[in-house]
Amino acid sequence: MAKLRATHSRNPGAGVMPDLLSPLSLQGLTLRNRIVMPPMWSGQATPDGLVTPAIIEYHRRRAAAGCGLIIVEHAFVHLRGRHTATQIGVHSDVAIEGLTRLAAAIKREGAVACLQISHAGSHGSSRVIGARPLAPSAIRHPNEPDGDVPEAVSLAMIPAVIAAFADAAVRAQIAGFQAVEIHAAHGFLLSQFLSPLTNRRDDEYGGPVDHRSRLHLEVLREVRRRLPREIAVFVRLGAHDEMPGGLEIDDACWTAARLAEAGAALIDVSGGLQGSRGVGKGPAYFVPYAQAIRSAVQVPVMVTGGLGEPDLANRAVREGWADLIGVGRAMLNDPDWALKAIAHLSMVRRPG
Numbered sequence: 001m002a003k004l005r006a007t008h009s010r011n012p013g014a015g016v017m018p019d020l021l022s023p024l025s026l027q028g029l030t031l032r033n034r035i036v037m038p039p040m041w042s043g044q045a046t047p048d049g050l051v052t053p054a055i056i057e058y059h060r061r062r063a064a065a066g067c068g069l070i071i072v073e074h075a076f077v078h079l080r081g082r083h084t085a086t087q088i089g090v091h092s093d094v095a096i097e098g099l100t101r102l103a104a105a106i107k108r109e110g111a112v113a114c115l116q117i118s119h120a121g122s123h124g125s126s127r128v129i130g131a132r133p134l135a136p137s138a139i140r141h142p143n144e145p146d147g148d149v150p151e152a153v154s155l156a157m158i159p160a161v162i163a164a165f166a167d168a169a170v171r172a173q174i175a176g177f178q179a180v181e182i183h184a185a186h187g188f189l190l191s192q193f194l195s196p197l198t199n200r201r202d203d204e205y206g207g208p209v210d211h212r213s214r215l216h217l218e219v220l221r222e223v224r225r226r227l228p229r230e231i232a233v234f235v236r237l238g239a240h241d242e243m244p245g246g247l248e249i250d251d252a253c254w255t256a257a258r259l260a261e262a263g264a265a266l267i268d269v270s271g272g273l274q275g276s277r278g279v280g281k282g283p284a285y286f287v288p289y290a291q292a293i294r295s296a297v298q299v300p301v302m303v304t305g306g307l308g309e310p311d312l313a314n315r316a317v318r319e320g321w322a323d324l325i326g327v328g329r330a331m332l333n334d335p336d337w338a339l340k341a342i343a344h345l346s347m348v349r350r351p352g
């Protein structure tokens with residue numbers, strides 16, 4: 001495991017040191033604990049990108065196990081930003097009905113319902129979207145050696161990209177979601193804009209970090225402007241590309257601070273172009289990045305990645321490494337992960 005330092009705890013409104021089971025207040029929302037089902041594509045949407053009963057049950061089951069927050073798998077904001085043919089969409093009003101049933105099922109089980117909204121950029125393919133994917137520059141995605149050479153987003157196209165995110169966020173709100181998460185990690189479009197490897201632009205969206213993060217801030221501000229105050233906006237931020245010449249943590253910290261100032265209620269720390277899964281790494285592999293970002297912002301921070309062992313997830317909150325803990329594959333494999341972790345940690349908590 002990477003060397004981890006303890007940092008002071010961020011626990012708005014509480015006098016005792018929080019742990020994984022402590023509630024958290026987040027911009028008017030109350031999470032019953034710090035356990036999060038992070039977004040995990042399930043590949044069960046209709047060919048039109050609509051929610052199916054299987055998708056509802058997949059999320060409902062994990063909400064019923066006791067998670068405080070469910071971030072629903074990524075939903076594409078525009079057909080040209082679709083990642084796979086089995087992904088849900090929030091690109092059209094037609095999607096609202098299924099998303100409404102999904103949000104209601106999660107909330108009925110006592111969890112807060114959030115929808116991740118995403119644009120895949122050059123992580124998409126012309127086979128799926130029927131057109132060349134978009135990207136900051138006409139450079140093939142580093143993780144897609146056989147992928148399309150994308151079309152660079154022109155300055156004239158930028159407002160449409162921003163509007164697609166904002167329209168999607170409004171649909172999520174109409175469907176009853178209490179929060180939306182802007183996907184800016186894992187080599188998707190916004191992650192491509194932040195990475196010097198995929199962003200070679202020479203206009204105001206390329207070059208130094210304040211240019212490479214301009215689209216993040218414009219998307220966030222427009223989403224925030226279009227939503228009522230009580231709907232929280234989170235950003236899943238790729239913190240490091242871990243590739244020579246790629247995004248490094250200092251630029252991610254700078255970006256996270258600007259996002260928090262511009263109204264992000266939570267920074268959800270994950271990987272950049274490298275993806276989410278920490279191949280070949282030990283436990284808690286993104287915690288050092290989460291700690292760095294947590295020092296740079298005043299809002300709560302979430303971290304996911306190799307934290308599927310309940311005592312370790314608990315330690316992550318107790319020692320102030322992060323405020324919320326995402327448990328991905330462990331919860332995929334065991335829908336009752338939260339139930340079991342809550343039972344185990346309640347025993348540990350009980351005084352002898």
Ligand SMILES: Cc1cc2nc3c(=O)[nH]c(=O)nc-3n(C[C@H](O)[C@H](O)[C@H](O)COP(=O)(O)O)c2cc1C
Pocket residue numbers: 038039040041042073074116183185186236270276277304305306307308326327328329330332
């Ligand atoms: C099957 C699968 C699908 C995923 N889909 C998404 C997604 O839709 N959006 C996203 O931001 N991350 C996605 N991820 C990444 C997870 O949210 C999480 O960050 C990753 O699995 C690392 O956490 P873990 O070590 O607890 O599994 C996915 C991961 C898996 C395993």
